[in-house]
Amino acid sequence: MILKPRCNAKATRDPDGFRSALGRWFLNHGRDLPWRRIRDPYGVLVSEIMLQQTQVATVLAGGYYTRFLEKFPTVEVLAAAGDDELLKAWEGLGYYRRARLLRDAARVVIERHGGLFPSDTDALLSLPGVGHYTAGALRAFAFDLPAVLVDGNIARVIARLSDCRNPIDTAAGRKAVWRVAGKLACPEHSRTHHSTLMELGQLVCRPGVPDCPSCPVAGWCATRTPEKLPVKRGRVALTAVEERVIFATDACGRVLLHREDGSRRNGLWKLPPLSDGGMLAPWPVIESEQYTITRYKVSLAVYDARRSRRRIKTAANEKWFAPGEIASIAMPSPYRRVITRLLESADKSM
Ligand code: SF4
Numbered sequence: 001m002i003l004k005p006r007c008n009a010k011a012t013r014d015p016d017g018f019r020s021a022l023g024r025w026f027l028n029h030g031r032d033l034p035w036r037r038i039r040d041p042y043g044v045l046v047s048e049i050m051l052q053q054t055q056v057a058t059v060l061a062g063g064y065y066t067r068f069l070e071k072f073p074t075v076e077v078l079a080a081a082g083d084d085e086l087l088k089a090w091e092g093l094g095y096y097r098r099a100r101l102l103r104d105a106a107r108v109v110i111e112r113h114g115g116l117f118p119s120d121t122d123a124l125l126s127l128p129g130v131g132h133y134t135a136g137a138l139r140a141f142a143f144d145l146p147a148v149l150v151d152g153n154i155a156r157v158i159a160r161l162s163d164c165r166n167p168i169d170t171a172a173g174r175k176a177v178w179r180v181a182g183k184l185a186c187p188e189h190s191r192t193h194h195s196t197l198m199e200l201g202q203l204v205c206r207p208g209v210p211d212c213p214s215c216p217v218a219g220w221c222a223t224r225t226p227e228k229l230p231v232k233r234g235r236v237a238l239t240a241v242e243e244r245v246i247f248a249t250d251a252c253g254r255v256l257l258h259r260e261d262g263s264r265r266n267g268l269w270k271l272p273p274l275s276d277g278g279m280l281a282p283w284p285v286i287e288s289e290q291y292t293i294t295r296y297k298v299s300l301a302v303y304d305a306r307r308s309r310r311r312i313k314t315a316a317n318e319k320w321f322a323p324g325e326i327a328s329i330a331m332p333s334p335y336r337r338v339i340t341r342l343l344e345s346a347d348k349s350m
Helices: 013-029 040-049 057-061 064-071 075-079 084-091 099-112 123-124 131-144 151-162 171-184 190-203 333-349
Strands: 239-247 257-258 285-293 298-303 318-321
Touching: 013 171, 013 190, 040 057, 040 064, 040 099, 040 131, 057 064, 064 084, 075 099, 075 318, 084 099, 123 131, 131 190, 151 171, 151 190, 285 333
Parallel strands: 239 298
Antiparallel strands: 257 318, 285 298
16 A cells, blocks of 8 residues: 655754754764764765664674774775675674675775765765665765765654654655655755764654653654654564584584575684484584574574584585684674583583
């Protein structure tokens, strides 16, 4: 069913007043986030790609952004990065495809633009991994040029400000929200305007129940039921899957690892899959972990193959690693956790 946009954007009738109130609030409450100090388009691109699908709190707490820029300080250094060091630097953030797209974008900037980021929207959109949101973010945050951008925080703020009842994850809802965002945008102060809207969404107009009594733009807000907004289509149910893997060590205590070649975690090391021809292995499960990735709820079970009388065959994409080497290779976080626990318990039992 296609719904007509149903938004009552009071703020668009007085955008100057709305922006001034927001700007005054930001002067007193805006946080000093590492990427807010950055004007360099490369640093902005890294932060935007990192913050797609990963929360600000996670990126900050893990020190991922600062570490990534220390390792790859310029677009040239990133363009020349190999898979192993790139994936290792991205470890813990998940959605590893983003890291490769970021490097691909760096290569295009070098090859097509002589190492200087373009500021033109079409040229930005032609960079790998850069869509309308990221192109807008580069124009606003790196170049302070007129732009319209809507991330999750801005979408929530606008849906509430304009009492928008269209689901924001549908074409009609997205269109309605982007249209209001365009009317509120400030061409002269693009960078500050978008930072303030995002900050409002993170600190005041939060998911769930917002802090309306503290809101600097409550006078421009059209909704009376903010806790019911934004409307979203029902969530896609998670599909349960099992991952059965083995923990095998050789006489020197080295651990057998398998390099993934699938599209999701291509190039990352993990424990080898259990290949038992469909029969459950006679080995006990010694570790387990549950995690969620995209739309899958994964139950990871680790079978103990250390005392196997069967010879463990190693495939072309498998290799034995000494425990001390494992820290330096890229590995999905759930695997890092189970291997760390297994190696610690092996140490204690010695
Ligand atoms: S008044 Fe409440 S719902 Fe409206 S923008 Fe402010 S925090 Fe969000």
